[in-house]
Amino acid sequence: MSLLHIVILLPFILAVFVPVLHKWSKRLHTGWFVLPAPAALFVYLLGWLPNVQEGERMTASLPWIPSLGIDFTVYVDGLGLLFALLITGIGTLVVLYSIFYLDKGKEAIGHFYVYLLLFMGAMLGVTLSDNVIVLYGFWEITSISSFLLIAFWHHREKSRYGALKSMLITVLGGLAMLGGFALVYVMAGTFSIRELVGSAADIAEHDLFIPAMLLILLGAFTKSAQFPFHIWLPDAMEAPTPVSAYLHSATMVKAGLYLVARFSPVFAGEPAWFWLIAASGIATLLYGSYRALKQTDLKAMLAFSTVSQLGLIMSLLGLGSAAAVYTGTSESLFYAKATLAGIFHLMNHAVFKGALFMVVGIVDYETGTRDIRRLGGLMSVMPVTFSAALIGALSMAGLPPFNGFLSKEMFFTAVLNIRELDVWNMAFWGAFFPVIAWIASVFTFLYSMLLLFKTFAGKKQFEKLAKKPHEAPLGMLLPPVVLASLAVVFGLFPNLLSYSLIEPAMAAIHPAMLDAGAKFHVSISFWHGWTAEIYMTIGVVAAGILLYKLYPRLSLLNRPLFTRFSLNKTYDGGIGRLDGSAKWLTDRYMTGSVRHYLIYILFFLIVSVAMTMAGSGGMRVDLSDFAPMSLYEAVIIFALVASVIAVPFARSRMMAIILTGTAGYMVTLFFVIFRAPDLALTQMIVETVSVTLFLLCFYHLPKLKKELARLRFKLSNFLIALGVGAVMTAVALSASSGRSFESISGYFLENSYKLAGGKNVVNVILVDFRGFDTMLEIVVLGIASLGIYALIKLGPDAVGTADGRPAQVLAADGRDIRSNDVILKTISKAVIFVILTFSLYLFFSGHHEPGGGFIGGLMTAAAFVLLTMAFGMKAMRDIVPVDFRKVTAAGIIAALLTGMGSFFFGEPFLSHAFGYFDLPLLGHVELATAMLFDLGVYLTVVGITMTIILAIGRDK
Known part of the structure; x- marks a missing residue:
């Protein structure tokens, strides 16, 4: 096992010891024991930056199921390292924040950190695994651990509802993704992502290419909350704020984006891949930004803003896939700028959205509410929190000099460039992307201003608050302040990320361009002259300010658009009908009768085995090689059959138990005669313990009534018993009458000692x-x-x-x-x-x-x-x-x-x-x-x- 494997397994190992540490520590918060793990991993991962920047790829493999091509292979390139740094870096700040957010005496913090570490390890496994089956395993662990984190306050009905909703949608998407991986294996004969990339040209010609693509994208869209699968994310906001800041802004919701980026070398260049990702992303961007305007709960507003920003990044990854059409030409680098913008905004979003979630958590913690209708004027009593909120909100709105402005400008560049694409009828459809992007950006500016000014500016309404507001403790302030500072640093010095992270990630997403001799030289700067992007930004700010002034009077923006129909009602109705149908079906066969259940099981056994033998021609009887029966065997068989036949005629449970035990001990004698001492010992002891269990179980039952003790013939019982006996006899005779393959017993006899x-x-x-x-x-x-x-x-x-x-x-x-x-x-x-x-x-x-x-x-x-x-x-x-x-x-x-x-x-x-x-x-x-x-x-x-x-x- 290498250090690469330890990076993934360390959170899981620590999670095992958290309950012990929690009980052992009476005064110290459990989070202090957890904090060093993500911090150490982050520092260790930073040491890989020079290697990855030079183009080195680190890998280590452990055999798991070699016969099926499944190995625990860790692969670190620019894309995997970028996500691993986000997971551990943001994770460190979230753990620090949670130490002061969660009360040691009132909350089950031992459980919380176990779930959090499981999630952290699973996300590292997703982003650093080369084998898609291992990736899928970690993928589903993220769904399970996020379910536990969202339902952390399980005494709340909304928490349980949100947790179940998120798990159902993401797990169903994960199962679809697993189906896609299976189809990819059928096409390429490998589960290795690196080998799949090498076989991309051959895969593209296969009939299963489109089905595999659709199933994989279904997993990505459900995880990254793309429309219409986004409905789980707002309800997941019932989780504690550290969970929202970690899972729903920086890590889990980015897993789908990672999947799309990782499989772009396999599927990019295909029109279906381009349109599904780009169209879904741009639609999610517009819908999420519009829905964010209608929210009065701060976390709900951030939830829909997250949906919107995820759509923005997804659309950029889709637009960037057009570069594969022109591999080997200058146009390839031209369209790859969209991918560059997506990677940059992915990092920026993790920074400013993580800060905003923590700010909202502080507001909720110190005031007792997240309702913007009851908030206002907090900047005077919470100046540090306001400063972090100001930077985060302006960065999300895309204003200089913050990092969000740079990636938003690059987004505008990408949607303008896509109009130049001369395939897939983009001369017509390409015009829609800049229009939708501009409208969504206006909405983004508007909800950013609403979140900032409705909370911290305006009239004070402290009398409506459950608590008297004041500044949060230093431990809660430090994480959002660090993230807000990074938003400023990455805005003023963006090329800190360009050469160290963005260029290696671009090389991982577009390896064919490197193979064709193209080079990525990423250089990000604030000013490129009076370009169309600048005019679009000026228009966004002007329209946003106007809408902010008119917001109270625009019912289209601040009231529900549809009252009778919604995706949530459709989901609730579907789950309700599914529950009703399941209950109806269950009531039909769950009668409470053990006899009925045995009939179902045994009838299925008879039909399935008999049909299989008949259909496959497996029924054959050849008694020519059977050994002659000895006198001892005949006596034992007679005693065995007699004891079994006598069981139904027994007038007491004690006699039935004795007769059943007799049958078991007769089998023991068979093993003795056939010189199988291991089996004889096992059968004898099992039979002894089983008889004891029968006696103990029957002791709890009421006495056997006389009318029940009489033998009553039931035709159904007789037919089932006869059927099982006949089928099992046929199976035994068929198995003993001939072999389709050579026996493996010789191998074990020869190699047991060797x-x-x-x-x-x-x-x-x-x-x-x-x-x-x-x-x-x-x-x-x-x-x-x-x-x-x-x-x-x-x-x-x-x-x-x-x-x-x-x-x-x-x-x-x-x-x-x-x-x-x-x-x-x-x-x-x-x-x-x-x-x-x-x-x-x-x-x-x-x-x-x-x-x-x-x-x-x-x-x-x-x-x-x-x-x-x-x-x-x-x-x-x-x-x-x-x-x-x-x-x-x-x-x-x-x-x-x-x-x-x-x-x-x-x-x-x-x-x-x-x-x-x-x-x-x-x-x-x-x-x-x-x-x-x-x-x-x-x-x-x-x-x-x-x-x-x-x-x-x-x-x-």
């Missing part, structure tokens, strides 16, 4: 060859045990019966339910230690002899079950005072860490090693990392089994 250092092939397969399967299995079992625990722990204390009487519960009279047999207790004291000793022997010998972590864990659990049965639940807890849920967690973590340890040696997950060593007292012994993994399995099995046993049979 590659894994173990002679017990079964155990080696579980912990080495198929260790990933075992890992997932113990995780699923752990989740199931916790589910059972929660179901019982959180359930009602008394469960009603069919006739309304409370069901019998364990130890209802307050005593332990346990055996009073002195002989059982006496024997158990000796037998338990024998079983435990044998379980440890099975665990340690499992690599070479029958045994292993799974069997050893089951044997240990069996000893604990015997202890519980002989001495009761209370004695079990007193003798073994362990929380078995934590044992389960420890086992899963041990297995996971063992698998991750291979990363430090550059090997795939769960790669094991073994060797022989001379140790004191022990002599020459073999040591294998597989034993550590097996220890995790052992602990998990013990924890799972005892969690379920103790949950079901807990004392009342």
Whole structure:
């Protein structure tokens, strides 16, 4: 694992320790422990600037699923570094701001910083991943972590609504994007973005090119809040202000822009790519700026202004894609200026919008409201906050000498230049871009002035405020002041960014131009003479001032345009109808009858398996190679069949349990005869524990009534049972009658000791060859045990019966339910230690002899079950005072860490090693990392089994 991987993983690692740090720190705010991480990453990333500026590309790869072409590859170029610096730089300021914004005593700040670090790490993963499947994984983590951050104040209905809305829209877009990645893989045969760029010419000729493009753009548009998918962003403003400043101005909403920029080398030059991005962006710009005028909540105004600015950047990326049409000519650099403007404005927007969000948070924090109708005159009591707001608002409005003015002028240049494009009928459509851009800029100027002057100027209305306003503490002021200062610095000295960040990012977005010999020489300056752009800016200011004066009397600007229809109503109606339909369907099949549910499951099994076998010609029976049946086998089969047939005729639950256990033990005898000691041990212990679980579960049920005890024939039950039996018999016979492929058993027998250092092939397969399967299995079992625990722990204390009487519960009279047999207790004291000793022997010998972590864990659990049965639940807890849920967690973590340890040696997950060593007292012994993994399995099995046993049979 390289330092490049650590950059992405560090926030995730720190997030694991935040709960511990939060509990450990009684006085110090948890944010102080988190703050060094993004700051250190930012400083470290700054050290990469000279390398990237020189054209160097840094990469590091860890194998993940090599057979599918999925590796954890980190790739750092100009575009990735630009976003990584935004994520860590703004993240540092946001963490500092949150320390003073969130009250340690009143807020769940431990949870807050876990979510924030998860989001930070996921965003770094998105922007620095070369493999699109890994990128998608991080992409969805950003959606989940943002959901948790938006719903941080989950006691508020609006917070829950906004969180769910954002997750539904962005996750659906992410799934569409995943489909696009799959199609790209079909076209190019690779998941690597760098290799996709190299195959761009071949991909463009493929029939799946347009579908892949549309699906990828759907993911980008939903994430970056492009019209009509923008509706989630205003509702996401219910999140705490640090979240809004970080996610919804500088990072998460920029992920879609990053995706478009990153895939421009693959799709640029195609008319569909150009029109979809440019038209969607310019429409979002106009719509967002218009809607911002109608807001009276400061954060809502900033939300729609963010939608508008995202549209501006998106449109510039679309216009810049026209450069690919003229690769190798001077026109290519001419149209690439739009991309340059987009990159520059992306950075500028993060700076001034982050400052404005923090300013609004300060206003809300110090006055108790964000309603501009109740605000006014705050500049006299909050001069520093006003200064930061002044710089941020004027920069957003596009006025000199701030950075927003420069990128806005470059935007005007781009929309004017696009009229010169001589393809795609731009002679007609190109005229619309400057017009829409100018109108939207007027609206942008207007809402910037409304935000600034309605809040800080005008008449004081302090009597309408919940708090007496005063200046914020230094810790809250410092982050917006730093960002506002950067808006001034980048405005006066824009070429600080030109050579260090913009030129390398341009090279990443337009690599074909570099290959053709073109060079990017970015030079940004304030004055280019009396150009059309300057006249457009003068017109924006004049029209904006006029509209500001007339704003109270212009109902078209300050009142809703449509009252009966809106996209939000459409979304709410769609979700309501979806919920109603789901409820109707669920009510049809969720009858509350376990029998019905089994019928559904088994009927689907019968139909699906039978149709598959019939359609694929998989049904074949060949008994010629079968071995003759011995007398022992015939006797066992007879006992097995007889016990199974007798179960439905049992008149008591106890007899049914005994007969079921008999069938299981007969299977154990089969394994003994067939010389499979591992399977025999496992089956025997599983059967013992299962019988115990049956007894505990049935104890809670009401007594079996006489009429229920009689056998009643049900045709549906008979047909389902017959169908399952017939289908499974057919599958077994078909599987045993011939092989389509050579058996892989020979490979395991030959390589078990050679590659894994173990002679017990079964155990080696579980912990080495198929260790990933075992890992997932113990995780699923752990989740199931916790589910059972929660179901019982959180359930009602008394469960009603069919006739309304409370069901019998364990130890209802307050005593332990346990055996009073002195002989059982006496024997158990000796037998338990024998079983435990044998379980440890099975665990340690499992690599070479029958045994292993799974069997050893089951044997240990069996000893604990015997202890519980002989001495009761209370004695079990007193003798073994362990929380078995934590044992389960420890086992899963041990297995996971063992698998991750291979990363430090550059090997795939769960790669094991073994060797022989001379140790004191022990002599020459073999040591294998597989034993550590097996220890995790052992602990998990013990924890799972005892969690379920103790949950079901807990004392009342």
